[in-house]
Amino acid sequence: MSEKEQGPQRTCIACRREADKDDLVRLAAVNGRVVADLLGKLGGRGVYVCPSEKCIAAAFGNERLSRGLKQKVASGDIAEFAAGLRELMARRIVSLLHMAQKAGVLVAGATAVEERCNKNEAAFMMVASDLSERSAGKLPDVSRLRRFVFLDKDRLGAALGRESVGIIAILHGGLARTIARELVRYGSLADLGV
Numbered sequence: 348m349s350e351k352e353q354g355p356q357r358t359c360i361a362c363r364r365e366a367d368k369d370d371l372v373r374l375a376a377v378n379g380r381v382v383a384d385l386l387g388k389l390g391g392r393g394v395y396v397c398p399s400e401k402c403i404a405a406a407f408g409n410e411r412l413s414r415g416l417k418q419k420v421a422s423g424d425i426a427e428f429a430a431g432l433r434e435l436m437a438r439r440i441v442s443l444l445h446m447a448q449k450a451g452v453l454v455a456g457a458t459a460v461e462e463r464c465n466k467n468e469a470a471f472m473m474v475a476s477d478l479s480e481r482s483a484g485k486l487p488d489v490s491r492l493r494r495f496v497f498l499d500k501d502r503l504g505a506a507l508g509r510e511s512v513g514i515i516a517i518l519h520g521g522l523a524r525t526i527a528r529e530l531v532r533y534g535s536l537a538d539l540g541v
Contacts, residue, residue, distance in 0.1 A: 357395040360415045361405035364397060369528060371395040372432065374406070376416045380423065381407075383432045385439055392416050398436075398535045403429060429536060436533045440497065441506040443526045444515075448507060452518040455507060457485055460516040464492060469516035470523035473530070475500040478513045486514060495530040 357368040374381050374396060375389040384393060394415035396406045406412055407425050447453040454463050463469045471493040474486065477500055497503065504512040517523045 359397045359402055359406075360394040360411055361396055361402035366397070368395060370397075370532065372398050372532065374412065374416075376412075376418055376420045379418075379420055381412050381416075381420050381428070383428075383435055385435060392418075398432075398532045400429075400536075403432075433533065433536045436529065436536065437498070440526065440529050440533060443522065443529060444506055447517055447522050447526065450522060452520055452522055453507075453515055454518070455509070455512050455515045457482070457514055460486075460514050463516050463518060468518050470519045471495060471517055471527055473497050473503075473515045473517070475503050475513045482513055492516075493527070495527075495534065497530060497533070 354367045354369055356365050357371055357373075358365050359371060360374075368387075372395065373384040373387050373389075373393045375384045375391055375393045376382075377389065382389070387393070392415075394406075394412065396402050404425055407428070413419050444453060454460055454469075460469065460472060464472070469492060472486070473495045474483070475498060476496050498506070500511040500513050503515070504510050507515070517526055
């Protein structure tokens with residue numbers, strides 16, 4: 348991303364790394380508890396944290412959140428928070444997939460995905476976490492395309508109003524960039540063991 352395309356920069360409360368605010372997770376205090384604010388819509392003071400095990404654990408220690416939010420907060424259980432954050436992020440991605448489907452920039456099924464990949468129209472592919480080795484062997488061999496693993500076939504299918512979906516592609520455009528960014532954030536929570 349060029350300097351001109353960068354969005355607002357924020358600093359992780361744990362590692363102090365500066366990054367685009369869309370690459371970090373905003374945390375806010377609601378009724379004395381720390382909650383994730385993925386859309387940045389909650390009122391009041393917020394802090395940002397990298398979506399990684401190390402940074403989330405550090406943010407929850409040493410009263411960092413209370414100091415950053417300028418109020419006493421009960422940070423709660425890190426594992427419970429991480430599981431809730433991962434589920435919240437999954438719902439956000441599913442919502443974006445609905446938008447992509449309605450906009451006509453989502454294709455599902457190996458044949459449709461392969462066709463769009465061969466025409467260089469696909470920005471990236473998403474494969475179900477429980478895709479069989481046999482089915483995975485039939486995937487388009489497009490090494491230039493990024494592949495994300497997200498949900499299982501039944502949940503991915505349900506998200507798209509189908510019975511079961513093993514592979515989808517998102518076509519180039521702004522929505523593809525947004526979905527890819529959210530998938531990267533979601534994937535970085537995988538090391539939290541949730």
